[in-house]
Amino acid sequence: MLSTSALLAATTAHTVAHAGHWGHGGFGWWFIFPLFWIALIVLFIVGRRRGQRTEHRQAAEGVLRERYARGEIDETEFRQRLEVLHAAQRR
Incomplete structure (x- = not known):
């Protein structure tokens, strides 16, 4: 039968041996999973916002083309406003 000191020494050795498995309080690999989901x-x-911006720009161009087709604006004004829309897209 093991004495109390021998039992304590065996338990301590077992605990120390397994502490290395978890990095003794270190990060390990567990932090990668939350980072992946984030x-x-x-x-x-970001993809949704970019898609919404594209939809808004296309809608604005559609309105501009309709106004040009109805004769409300001339070709010079149409091209200037279209350039402004494209410049805003590049930013």
């Missing part, structure tokens, strides 16, 4: 959510939000 990055995925951020990419989804």
Whole structure:
């Protein structure tokens, strides 16, 4: 039968041996999973916003083309406003 000191020494050795497995309080690999999901959510939000901007720009160009087709604005004004829309898109 093991004495109390031998049992304590065996338990301590077992605990020390397994502490290296978890990095003894270090990060390990567990932090990658939350970072992956955060990055995925951020990419989804950025993609949605970019898509919404494209839709707004296309709608604005459509209104501008309709006004030109109805004769409300001339070709010079149409091209100037179209250039302004494209310049805003590049920013």
